Amino acid sequence: MSDDAKPPVEFYFDFSSPYAYFASLRIDDVAKLYERSVVWKPIMLGVVFKTTGATPLLDQPLKGEYAKRDLARTTRLLGVDFRLPSSFPFAAIAPSRLFYWLAQDDAARARAYAKAVFSTAFQESVAVNSPDAAADVAAKLGIDRGAALAACNDPEIKEKLRLANEEAVAIGVCGAPYFIVEGEPFWGNDRLDHLERWLATGGW
């Protein structure tokens, strides 16, 4: 990024969030229209929920049933592939750690990995929760499977994810997807329209 580049869009997400998956398919293109880069930041919604008191959406009475319809309808509207993983919700600790492991050296590779995790979960319907499953996705991208498995248990990598979660709660991230651009927060796939308008107009 050159010195005069515009501040990036920060994109907070949990790999197990269907609405974050929808947003992941569009956020880079939306940002690019307005000459913004996107910083992808996987976090654990479970940590956020300890603060907000929320529970997984599909498990909630009434809201869970509604959400299933809304997900199906949104899928058809966006014209994207979507299936719930065979086990859902799943705890995405392992792929989140692998993301930060990859991001140490190569942000683009980490992002490619994130996209592969999302498509594995929500297109191939595979819950990417175990270190084995997370390493399998990495291996398909040509990443050393053994090194990936080791990274899942590397204390330094664990600490990176822990800090990402802590930072997210500290700055107010209350769900996923959650975007911040120059201090302005936008929560939810259905706030991408506000975010885009904000980028287009400079705010209102």
Next chain:
Amino acid sequence: MSDDAKPPVEFYFDFSSPYAYFASLRIDDVAKLYERSVVWKPIMLGVVFKTTGATPLLDQPLKGEYAKRDLARTTRLLGVDFRLPSSFPFAAIAPSRLFYWLAQDDAARARAYAKAVFSTAFQESVAVNSPDAAADVAAKLGIDRGAALAACNDPEIKEKLRLANEEAVAIGVCGAPYFIVEGEPFWGNDRLDHLERWLATGGW
């Protein structure tokens, strides 16, 4: 309604919901574009929350702070008046009962009353929770204040609201605003775009 009129849009709301207030300013116009009427149905979100386990939005850690920003931003985007009532959230039992009392004889008058309750709460910043406050709004529309006060304690009217709440939970209403058109549910002011597209296209 003539026999061949299209089925109406059902609009479930709680008078104390800011997002329902936003939706109340637009839903009639949106429906009218597609030759639909709107059936307004005030309910008590507190009853819904007993089933979903939710708590008032602005009281929730992280989400409450976010919601205040989102409300302010949405207000500016829509170009509408908006202030939180002096006491918030408020329990809108009294105005909800008065709505159903008025709706017995005159749906249009009940709707005019609902709009006045919303503007009193979110433009004049007055919490419309007590029977006195609810009757004051009615009186401004030329409705007999004493009869309105009596209606707040009429067992038959109380039962109407109780049944409306019960029906809402039974059909899956999980928040407010909540719309149903020919069996398809739409939750949230930010689903008005899906609802409009559904009316325009016949669904997808």
